[in-house]
Amino acid sequence: VTAVPIVEYWFDFASTYSYLATARIEAAARAAGVVVEWKPFLLGPIFQRQGWNDSPFNLYPAKGKYMWRDLERSCARSSLPFRRPSVFPRNSVRAARMAMVGVDDGWVALFTQAVFHANFAEDRDIASAEVLVALLEGIGLSGREILARAESPELKPRLRQQTERAEMLGIFGAPSFVVAGELFWGNERLDQAIEWARSGASPR
Amino acid sequence: VTAVPIVEYWFDFASTYSYLATARIEAAARAAGVVVEWKPFLLGPIFQRQGWNDSPFNLYPAKGKYMWRDLERSCARSSLPFRRPSVFPRNSVRAARMAMVGVDDGWVALFTQAVFHANFAEDRDIASAEVLVALLEGIGLSGREILARAESPELKPRLRQQTERAEMLGIFGAPSFVVAGELFWGNERLDQAIEWARSGASPR
Numbered sequence: 001v002t003a004v005p006i007v008e009y010w011f012d013f014a015s016t017y018s019y020l021a022t023a024r025i026e027a028a029a030r031a032a033g034v035v036v037e038w039k040p041f042l043l044g045p046i047f048q049r050q051g052w053n054d055s056p057f058n059l060y061p062a063k064g065k066y067m068w069r070d071l072e073r074s075c076a077r078s079s080l081p082f083r084r085p086s087v088f089p090r091n092s093v094r095a096a097r098m099a100m101v102g103v104d105d106g107w108v109a110l111f112t113q114a115v116f117h118a119n120f121a122e123d124r125d126i127a128s129a130e131v132l133v134a135l136l137e138g139i140g141l142s143g144r145e146i147l148a149r150a151e152s153p154e155l156k157p158r159l160r161q162q163t164e165r166a167e168m169l170g171i172f173g174a175p176s177f178v179v180a181g182e183l184f185w186g187n188e189r190l191d192q193a194i195e196w197a198r199s200g201a202s203p204r
Numbered sequence: 205v206t207a208v209p210i211v212e213y214w215f216d217f218a219s220t221y222s223y224l225a226t227a228r229i230e231a232a233a234r235a236a237g238v239v240v241e242w243k244p245f246l247l248g249p250i251f252q253r254q255g256w257n258d259s260p261f262n263l264y265p266a267k268g269k270y271m272w273r274d275l276e277r278s279c280a281r282s283s284l285p286f287r288r289p290s291v292f293p294r295n296s297v298r299a300a301r302m303a304m305v306g307v308d309d310g311w312v313a314l315f316t317q318a319v320f321h322a323n324f325a326e327d328r329d330i331a332s333a334e335v336l337v338a339l340l341e342g343i344g345l346s347g348r349e350i351l352a353r354a355e356s357p358e359l360k361p362r363l364r365q366q367t368e369r370a371e372m373l374g375i376f377g378a379p380s381f382v383v384a385g386e387l388f389w390g391n392e393r394l395d396q397a398i399e400w401a402r403s404g405a406s407p408r
Contacts, residue, residue, distance in 0.1 A: 050264055060254055062376040066387055073396070172266040185270055188392040192277070 005034045005197035008178040010166055011112070012043040013096060014055070014089035015174040016071050019120040020187045022112055022175075023080055028190060034197045038108040040099035041166040042092065042159065043174055050172070055089045074187075081121040090119060091127035097150040097159050098132060110139050209238045209401035212382040214370055215316070216247040217300060218259070218293035219378040220275050223324040224391045226316055226379075227284055232394060238401045242312040244303035245370040246296065246363065247378055254376070259293045278391075285325040294323060295331035301354040301363050302336060314343050 009025055011018040029036045047056070057064035068084060075082035095115050102108035114135045118124040124131050133143030149155065166176075170183050177184040177193035184193040213229055215222040233240045251259070261268035272288060279286035299319050306312035318339045322328040328335050337347030353359065370380075374387050381388040381397035388397040 050266075060376065062254075062371075062374050066374060066376065066389055069387070070389070070393075077396075167266075170266050170270060172264065172270065183270055183273070185274070186392075188390075189274075192281075 005032075005200065006037055006179070007034050007193050007197045008037045008039050010039045010041055010169075010171055010174060010176040010178065012041060012174045013092035013099075013112075013115050013119065013126055015043060016057070016067060016088075016120065017187045018175040019116040020071075020074055020078060020080065020175075021190055022116045023078065025190060026109055029194055032194045032198050034194050036109070038099065038103055038112065039162060039166070039178075040096040040103075040108075040112075040159070041163045041171070041174075042096060044092075045163055046167055046172060049167070058088070075120075081117075083121055083123050085119055085123050087125070090125065093127075093159075094129060094150065095126050095132055097155050098136070098146055100155060100158055100162070101146055101149050107139065107141060111136065111141075114139055209236075209404065210241055210383070211238055211397050211401045212241045212243050214243045214245055214373075214375055214378060214380040214382065216245060216378045217296035217303075217316075217319050217323065217330055219247060220261070220271060220292075220324065221391045222379040223320045224275075224278055224282060224284065224379075225394055226320045227282065229394060230313055233398055236398045236402050238398050240313070242303065242307055242316065243366060243370070243382075244300040244307075244312075244316075244363070245367045245375070245378075246300060249367055250371055250376060253371070262292070279324075285321075287325055287327050289323055289327050291329070294329065297331075297363075298333060298354065299330050299336055301359050302340070302350055304359060304362055304366070305350055305353050311343065311345060315340065315345075318343055 007025075007029055009021070011022060025036055047053075052059055055064075057067050072082055072084075099108050099112055099115075102111045115126050115132070118131065118135055119126045126132065129147055133147055136143035136146050169176075169178055169181070171178075171185075173185055175185075175187055175190070177190060179193055179197045182196055184190070184196070211229075211233055213225070215226060229240055251257075256263055259268075261271050276286055276288075303312050303316055303319075306315045319330050319336070322335065322339055323330045330336065333351055337351055340347035340350050373380075373382055373385075375382075375389075377389055379389075379391055379394070381394060383397055383401045386400055388394070388400070
């Protein structure tokens with residue numbers, strides 16, 4: 001029995017560097033024969049337990065100033081459109097709940113790419129239900145129906161549990177990649193994570 | 205007139221990822237026809253102004269646990285020996301002052317490589333004058349004489365000024381690379397920094 005190698009992709013819709021990873025992960029994984037498992041979660045509660053009530057990029061101005069410039073350069077290198085969001089970080093709870101529905105139904109990749117593009121290339125308010133419904137409709141889905149499922153009582157605890165799972169895995173930032181329990185953090189580690197999955201390297 | 209392209213390399217001897225950058229920067233720059241200007245500085249005062257009285261890798265355990273595992277993997281990938289230091293971070297003030305002398309005299313690269321190797325491959329106490337003198341002697345230098353120069357009243361303000369300069373440049377971590385005012389942070393950005401220097405890309 002040969003198991004298909006899997007990379008778990010842990011992301012938060014407010015995370016700047018997750019925009020870069022989201023844009024390339026499916027193509028990079030496919031080229032390596034690796035399957036992506038999309039894992040939306042919320043960084044907010046994890047940051048809060050570290051004593052942060054805001055993004056570290058806002059709490060530490062030098063770090064934040066650098067990040068925006070670096071992101072601009074990185075997008076240019078990847079030929080990705082970029083426009084600095086006028087609000088940062090945007091509330092990502094509703095989008096993350098919709099993405100959970102997308103995992104169930106198989107359209108999570110397309111939806112996630114659309115939301116990151118809206119946030120970081122078009123400066124659209126991805127916290128807004130109207131914007132998210134429009135993005136869903138734009139990829140041919142039933143926006144209102146999905147919104148209702150995302151706001152259902154069944155869905156909310158699932159996202160909370162997924163965030164708790166992220167913390168148990170040692171995740172402290174996004175994007176993160178997990179391969180058989182081995183953690184990789186940051187867009188720069190995507191290729192290593194895929195290589196780890198393909199080579200079947202064991203944790204230690 | 206063709207100016208030689210320059211990459212400023214800003215490092216702190218206690219910085220884990222500076223071990224990786226130090227091991228490869230001279231060869232990478234030389235291959236690209238770029239000159240390295242070695243800039244020892246102290247992260248401690250910069251961290252303190254951000255409200256941290258210790259390394260963030262100690263203050264935020266999840267981040268620290270990840271870093272040590274990632275560093276181990278990264279060293280293995282680069283075929284660099286690695287042994288986790290029994291003390292972290294080690295006081296790097298004396299080594300940084302010696303490195304300033306090394307910049308004046310032209311042996312900073314060799315000395316810096318030796319100190320990082322001692323700290324991260326051999327778990328030696330690089331805060332100790334005896335250890336540093338032995339490392340200097342090991343590369344054929346007059347250890348005692350250099351120790352005296354490093355502890356002279358002229359040297360101390362120079363390191364302080366260099367650290368203030370780092371902060372003015374927007375530096376908040378190490379390794380950092382500066383090319384004509386453009387900041388790059390982290391071992392992963394070394395190649396981009398060298399490329400930036402070589403292509404003469406302007407800041408904006």
